[in-house]
Amino acid sequence: MKLIRSIGRSILAFYTVLFFVFVYLPLFLIMVYSFNANPVNMMTWSGFTTEWYAQVLGFKTTISENALYLESTDQLLQAVRNSLLIALSTTAVATLFGTAAALAVHRFHFFGKRLYRVLLFLPMLMPDIVLGIALLIFFVSAGIHLGIGTIIIGQCTFLISYVFIVVSARLAGMDRTLEHASADLGANEWMTFRRVVMPQLMPGIIGGALLAFIISMDDLVITYFIAGVDVTTLPMFIFSMMRRGIKPEINAIAVMMLMFSVIIASLGLYFRSRQKS
Amino acid sequence: MNLQTRDRLQLGTLLGPLSLFLAIFFLGPLFIMMVTSFLAPGLYGGVEWHFYPDNFGRILGFADPAFEEYDPIYIAIFLRSIRIAALTVIVTLLVCYPAAFQISRLSERWKNISLFLITLPFFTSLIVRLFVWVLLLRQTGLINELLLKTGLINRPLEMIYTDGAIIVGMVYIFIPFMFMPVYASVEKLDWSLVRASQDLGAGPVRTFLRIILPLTLPGIVGGSIIVFIPALGNFVVPAVLGGAKVQMLGNLIEQQFLSARNWPFGSALAMLVMSVMLVLLFFYVRQESRGSQIPAPGR
Known part of the structure; x- marks a missing residue:
């Protein structure tokens, strides 16, 4: 035995x-x-x-x-620039909205709160292709020109969910007695928020923002549908390269991307581990 | 200003803009997609504004009799997608479940390192991770290269552009999604129950089937659902590893939008994918609210 x-x-x-x-x-x-x-x-x-x-x-x-592929480094750099621009914008918007949502759901009781939480989870769980084509139909029928703007809006819908989850987790682990102490000592609500709540919440917000950034940089499916004809992001660029045949250049690009995301992810996980202690 | 109005004001500031955003750019598009799925396709792309339920009929093979004959090709693609997604779930589970047991028994330090290493790929580029498998599986890929050199085969195996390749690719990218929920329930497993079962004379198989499996079932179900949903509608993996033929629902939908330009039919297919997801999600939430807590995977 x-x-x-x-x-x-x-x-x-x-x-x-x-x-x-x-x-x-x-x-x-x-x-x-x-x-x-x-x-x-x-x-x-x-x-x-x-x-x-x-x-x-x-x-x-x-x-x-x-x-070699026909296109030059310029097109790759343009794709990288587009990806960075999109990721920075979506991260800013999604972090703001996601944090606000987490604070609201954590602090307040309101009618339909359970349903609202479901609404905040849904964009993340929605299969990419469904969200992608729904946004495509929406933008086209609303007459909005497809491009960087539509990509930013489209990505924000599901990135908010990710930030919401990370910040909510942080809020759930926070000690409210400190807030009461601050209030007892005469600080007003804004001051308590700024001096007591925010510093505690910051690792969660940064973690959520990094997650949003990295997912935005990596998003292929939703971006693919709503990018229109003249905008290419980095994942789209590689995807189209691969569809035309594999050449060694992709290898080098892929390894550089791996390095980049490992660095960002390590940062993110570092903030998450600080969250636990 | 009394307390209640101030609370309301704060709540409105926090949720107002977000609610508007989600209503317009999330619920709005889904609603329009639903409406589109009930409209007739126009001759040159676009839609015709009258009620037309045949998009859904077409999926089942019973289309508008004026245009088409009975053709079960779409239901075949649907069933094939279900099969591939289900196989992906099973293989991912077989890969992750035993490893979860081993990792749950490591020391705190090694446990954390292992969990970090498992979550890390989730943050690396998806297209890069799939690209790696193209290099490994294709005709002149590394696996064929090695097998030829060692003389085990004398002609390259056809591994890429098969269902097997799609499943390997999906398993590879969905490992973190499965591992985290499974690990969470394995870690919580009360080993004194296992010991009690053994002391009372149950063999290893019986102990596994009667104690370990039921106790870790919530994680298994949670992980399976979380893998199945994105696997079913996936279009990148079959596009990269599955060759030229339409392999799965995801590719079929893409084709309706980007080449066939039959948006209503594409929308109907997307509605199908979405309803499968909603049904599964409903069961997941119900199971979760029955007391078993499963954290979101690797996030």
Whole structure:
């Protein structure tokens, strides 16, 4: 019996190792092969090079033209700029709305509160494609020109949900006795809010904002439907590259994106862990 | 100003603009989509403003008899989407469930590191994570390359552009969605009940089926629903890993909007995806309100 149990434990431990291998080996491989010099068979190693990165970043390289996509670094940079502009705007709006909603739902009792909470969760749970086409029909029938503006509005609908959840979690863990103490000591409501509530709430707000930012940068489906013809974001750019055939440049872009999101995510999780203590 | 009016004023300031925003840009579009799904498609794209229930009939194969004959192709795509989404749920569960047990028994420090490593991919670009699988699975991909080199096969396997590839891709991107709810209920599992069951003479299989499984069921159900909903209407994964043919509902909807230009039919299909989601959500909320708390996945 004991033997069976220890065998069982080893199998379970081995399985868990495999689990992490499954999650991380592909990401690790793409990093390694982004330095592969082979321009045709991307997964056949033929020597180390950093030229793909140089190419993507706009430096002069010796790579022959048929191993490259036609569009230049300019279009990639334009896509990055669009993505950043959209992500910064949506983050600002979604953080404001999401935090306001969390405060309202946490502090006040009002008629239909349960239903309102459902309404705040729904945009996040709605399948991307449904929200995407609903917004497309809406904007087109309202005669609104599709572009950066419609992307910002469209993304905000579901990003508010994410901020709401993160800030609500923070509010639920907060100590209200400090507020009462502040009031007892003569601070008015605004002062209590600014000096007592806000500092405690800040990690939640920053965490929510970072989450909104990263999801906005990554959103493909909803953006794809409401971007119109002349705006491309970074995920859309890669998606269209992939649809036309795989070339090593995507590797380099992908690895840089991975690095970027790992940095932002680590920041976010750091703020979340501060939330718990 | 008395207290109540001030409270009302504060509440209005906090929720007023947001409510307006969600009413116009969230509920509004969904309502218009619903209306569109009951309108007739125009000849050159666009819609004709009269009541036309055949969009839904068409999904089931019974379309407007004036134009079309019985054609079950759409119901076939629907069933296929359900099958692929269900298989995705099962595989994701099989991948995550055992690992959740192992991780729940680690020391606090390693537990936190593991959870961080599992949530991290959720924050990395989805399209990049799918791109990696294209590199692994395609004809000249790494897996074929390795198998050819070791001599296990002498012709590359066709792995990409199959249902299997779609499922692998979806499992890969949905792992954090499944893991978190499952882990939450595994972590809460009362091991003294398991020991009691063993002391009373139940074998491992029986202990699992009668004690462990029922106690972790809320997490399993929660995770399954959270994976099934985005898997069913997914269009990126089949577009990247599923090849040229229309594979799933998501691609069919995209096609109706961007190439076929039959918006009413596309809307009807989207209504179908949305109703499946609402039904599942209803059960999820009911189960949750019965006392088992499942946190949102990895957020």
